Amino acid sequence: MIDLLSSPLMQRALLAALLVGATAPIIGTYLVQRRLALLGDGIGHIALTGVAAGWLAGSLAGLATPESLALPGAVIVAVLGSVGIEWVRARGRITGDVAMAILFYGGIAGGVLLIKVAGGTSANLMNYLFGSIATVSGTDLMWTAALTGLVLLVGLGLRPLLFAVSHDEEFARASGLPVQLLTSLLAALAALAVTVSMRVVGLLLVSALMIVPVATAQAITRSFARTMTLASVVGAVVSVVGLVLTYWYDLPPGATIVVLAILLYAATTMAQQRRRRPDPSVDPHPDLRDDVRVGEGA
Amino acid sequence: MTTTEPVLRAEAIDVVLGGLRILTGVSLSVQPGEVVALLGANGSGKSTLVRASLGIIPVAAGQVQLFGAPLGRGTAWSRIGYVPQRKPVHTGVPATALEVVRAGLLSPGRWRPASRARAMAALERMGMADRAHQPVQEMSGGQHQRVLIARALVREPDLLLLDEPTTGIDLGTIDAFVDTIDAMRRTGTAVAVVLHETEAFSALLDRAVVLRHGRVVHNGAPPVARAEHARPAHEHTHAHPEPEETSGALEFDLIGDEE
Numbered sequence: 229m230i231d232l233l234s235s236p237l238m239q240r241a242l243l244a245a246l247l248v249g250a251t252a253p254i255i256g257t258y259l260v261q262r263r264l265a266l267l268g269d270g271i272g273h274i275a276l277t278g279v280a281a282g283w284l285a286g287s288l289a290g291l292a293t294p295e296s297l298a299l300p301g302a303v304i305v306a307v308l309g310s311v312g313i314e315w316v317r318a319r320g321r322i323t324g325d326v327a328m329a330i331l332f333y334g335g336i337a338g339g340v341l342l343i344k345v346a347g348g349t350s351a352n353l354m355n356y357l358f359g360s361i362a363t364v365s366g367t368d369l370m371w372t373a374a375l376t377g378l379v380l381l382v383g384l385g386l387r388p389l390l391f392a393v394s395h396d397e398e399f400a401r402a403s404g405l406p407v408q409l410l411t412s413l414l415a416a417l418a419a420l421a422v423t424v425s426m427r428v429v430g431l432l433l434v435s436a437l438m439i440v441p442v443a444t445a446q447a448i449t450r451s452f453a454r455t456m457t458l459a460s461v462v463g464a465v466v467s468v469v470g471l472v473l474t475y476w477y478d479l480p481p482g483a484t485i486v487v488l489a490i491l492l493y494a495a496t497t498m499a500q501q502r503r504r505r506p507d508p509s510v511d512p513h514p515d516l517r518d519d520v521r522v523g524e525g526a
Numbered sequence: 527m528t529t530t531e532p533v534l535r536a537e538a539i540d541v542v543l544g545g546l547r548i549l550t551g552v553s554l555s556v557q558p559g560e561v562v563a564l565l566g567a568n569g570s571g572k573s574t575l576v577r578a579s580l581g582i583i584p585v586a587a588g589q590v591q592l593f594g595a596p597l598g599r600g601t602a603w604s605r606i607g608y609v610p611q612r613k614p615v616h617t618g619v620p621a622t623a624l625e626v627v628r629a630g631l632l633s634p635g636r637w638r639p640a641s642r643a644r645a646m647a648a649l650e651r652m653g654m655a656d657r658a659h660q661p662v663q664e665m666s667g668g669q670h671q672r673v674l675i676a677r678a679l680v681r682e683p684d685l686l687l688l689d690e691p692t693t694g695i696d697l698g699t700i701d702a703f704v705d706t707i708d709a710m711r712r713t714g715t716a717v718a719v720v721l722h723e724t725e726a727f728s729a730l731l732d733r734a735v736v737l738r739h740g741r742v743v744h745n746g747a748p749p750v751a752r753a754e755h756a757r758p759a760h761e762h763t764h765a766h767p768e769p770e771e772t773s774g775a776l777e778f779d780l781i782g783d784e785e
Contacts, residue, residue, distance in 0.1 A: 261619045388639045392629040395621055398610050399677070402580040402687075404603030404634045442619065450661050452621040 232475050240364045241471055244372045245485070248428045249437065249467025251376040253445075253459035254383050255421040256438030258414055261394040261452070267415070268435035270328045271310050271422045273335030276431055278305025278423075279356045280342035287346045294346065298356070299371060302426060306419035309335075314415040318408055359430035359482030361471065368427060375424040379417050390414060391452060428467065429482035437463060440489040447497045466492060531594050532557050533685045533716035534579060539588030541571070541578050541740075548574045549740045551588070554718070556685070561707070561717040561730045563748055566737035572720045573611060575737065576687050579718075580608060592685065603633040607683030609691045611720075612671050620661035623654055623673045630677035640680050648680040649673070651706055653699060667694040675703060686710065688719040692726055700726045724749050 232238055259267050282301020286294030313327045340350055355363075364372075383390065393400040393410045401407050418438075425434045445458035470485030532555040541549040549571045556562050564572045577583045579590050581597045590597040593605060607630075627648055631640035639645075649655045652672040662670050671694055678686060686707070692700050704726055707717060711730065721727060724734070728748070736744035 257619055261621075263618060386637070388629065388632060389637055391621075391625070392632050395626065395629065396610070398577075398582055399608060399630075400632075401582045402577075402606070402608040402610070403630075403632055404581075404601055404606075405632060406634070446619055450620050450622065450659070450664075452619055452625050455619050 232472065237362070237364075238475060240366065240369045241361045241481075242468060244361060244364050244369055245428055245467040245471045245481075246464050247372055247376040248425045249485075250460045250464040251379050251383075252421050252425050252434075252437040253439075253441040253463040254456055255379060255414075255418050256442045257452070257456040257459055258383070258390055258394045259418060260439060260442045260446070261391075262411075262414075265439045266328055266435065267310070267418055268422055268438040270313070270331030270335070271306050271415075271419050272426070272431040272434040273332045274309040274338075275302040275306040275335070275419070275423050275426060276339030276353060276356060277309075277335050277342060278302035279353065279426075279431075280339040280346060280348075281305055283348060283352070284342050284346035294348075295352075299368075299423065299426075302356075302423045303375075303420065306423050307416045310415040310419040311412045314412050315408075318411065355430075356426055357430050357432050358480060359426070359428055359433070361428045361481045362474075364427060372424055372427070375420050379420050379424070382413065383417055386410075386413070387456075395452075429485055433482050433486045436486040436489060437467070440486070440493050441466070444489070444493040444496050447493075447500045462489070462492065530558055532591075533593060534687075534718060535591040536575070536579050537589050537591075539575075539578060539590060540586040541574050541583060542586040543574070543583065547740060549578065552737070552740070552742055553588075554579070554735055554742075556716040556718050558684070558714045558716050559711055560732045561711055561719065561727070563724055563727065563731050563734040564718060564720045564737065565722075565724070565734055565744075565749075570737040571740040572737055573689050574740075576608075576689050576718065576720060580606070580687065604631075604635060604681060605684040607678035607681050607686045609674050609678045609686075609688045611689040612667060612674060612693065618663075620663050622659050622661055623649060623665075623676070624658040626662055626673055627677045627680050630680040645676075645680055648676040651679055651702075652676045653702060668696060668699070671695055672699060672703075679706070684715055686715055686717045686719075688717070690720050690722060692721075692723070697726075704730060 256268065259265055278301045279298045280301075282297035282299065283294050285301060286297035291297065309331065313331060317327050339353060343350060343353055389405060389410055390413075392403070392405060393407055394414070397407060397411075400410070421438060422431070422434045425437055429437050441459040441462035442455065444462050445455045449455045449458055466489040467485050470488045471481050473479060473488075474481045474484055534554065534556040536552065536554045538551045538553055539549055540547065540551065552571070552575055554562075554575060564575060566572050574583065578585050579592075581590070581601070593602045595601060624642065624645055627645040628639035628642070630648070631644070646655055646658060649658050652675050654669065654672050654676060657665070657669065662673055665673070671691065675691055678688075692703065695703070708730055711717060719727065724731065728750075731748035733746060734744065734748040735742055
């Protein structure tokens with residue numbers, strides 16, 4: 229264990245996993261509330277185009293390591309793409325699932341196309357598709373800390389407003405809240421959460437880290453606030469534990485974290501179902517008064 | 527009718543949704559302390575009128591004024607309470623009744639939710655205080671509806687817009703709700719309420735606006751209380767937008783049952 233913590237590489241990786249694991253489910257809670265659980269996946273795909281676009285920009289600018297612009301490229305393209313899709317969706321020009329499909333396919337195709345133009349190969353994209361937390365540098369960690377900090381600040385600071393708009397968009401509109409601005413903000417936060425999680429679990433699995441902890445938490449909790457808190461804890465725990473496992477066993481970190489999260493989800497829901505097995509002898513509404521009298525005065 | 531400025535004034539509004547003209551030249555005004563029923567068949571445009579009045583959907587023509595100011599940046603949102611038509615509760619993240627009601631106080635000028643005490647008081651008025659910590663996803667339709675009403679009441683609004691607020695609620699709770707509306711009306715709150723059954727509200731209604739195919743076909747006296755209509759010997763003698771055969775039911779309901 230001491231061996232594990234004394235490696236600077238592992239220290240950085242653990243810190244990144246902790247930050248990302250705790251942050252992604254917070255945004256995921258809003259997405260599940262809005263029934264846009266797959267939005268993270270769509271953003272993950274379009275971020276791939278961003279990675280390749282950053283790479284292309286880097287090689288056009290003649291940088292020695294064109295890859296250094298991959299993260300900024302992913303951030304910019306993912307934010308623009310997610311806000312754009314939200315904007316189009318809000319105007320009813322396109323339904324949510326069609327918008328998502330276009331993100332999925334366009335994002336992957338664009339990424340593969342651009343990386344070729346940039347002089348790379350699809351193999352270069354693998355690190356981004358499946359994560360590369362083992363190679364997190366000091367600069368990467370600073371970026372991760374800054375972006376997760378921003379996501380946490382806005383995502384938690386504006387929680388009353390983001391909850392209102394996610395829970396009942398029509399009521400939020402009737403309260404005069406800037407609904408379009410808030411949903412766009414949420415889309416942008418989701419994009420940031422995706423790009424910051426990209427190194428940990430990879431773009432193909434990024435949505436799992438946002439959504440599966442929320443699904444696990446809501447099997448137990450009964451309020452929005454508690455769901456968000458517990459989801460964040462679950463996300464942090466599975467990310468750190470998953471990463472630690474890869475230190476001892478030769479496993480891919482991203483996939484290990486996601487499989488761990490899903491196993492925890494399965495165990496939780498099964499335990500809950502066992503606990504909540506219905507008892508037919510119990511009145512489901514013992515506190516309700518009877519307002520129909522049956523068989524009196526016959 | 528008083529001469530004070532109306533709280534809500536919609537003037538000759540048209541609403542077009544998805545290429546269909548839902549409302550055509552509809553005008554509606556509600557004075558402080560007035561309770562107006564919006565009646566009509568399914569698809570006649572009642573809900574659309576309410577939603578357009580709040581800017582939830584855009585108007586294609588005409589103008590909406592709230593508290594004397596055109597709908598927009600200057601609108602006094604914090605003075606408006608809205609109870610939307612209840613949608614089936616989805617299986618998203620659980621949210622307790624208290625969380626839902628606390629969100630009811632948010633407006634452009636207020637980003638902090640209502641205090642717990644204030645939200646609990648609103649839930650208490652709807653007899654839901656003991657279920658404050660229950661997720662709305664676990665509630666029956668009527669219980670959820672009462673939470674939605676509490677969410678509108680938490681603002682202590684001067685204008686209350688209700689879209690079929692009593693659907694699915696048991697009679698005892700409807701009576702308590704009508705008493706609450708009555709008390710608010712006495713302190714000057716203006717109320718516009720979309721109804722299918724006017725019976726529970728009959729004592730409160732000052733006026734009825736009847737919509738048919740997106741146009742106002744009646745603006746005046748509310749339907750007479752059902753008790754009188756239900757009598758076997760009852761005969762209709764009062765004015766009627768489009769006299770038709772009567773079957774002992776409320777005639778405004780007949781309009782509602784037409785399609």
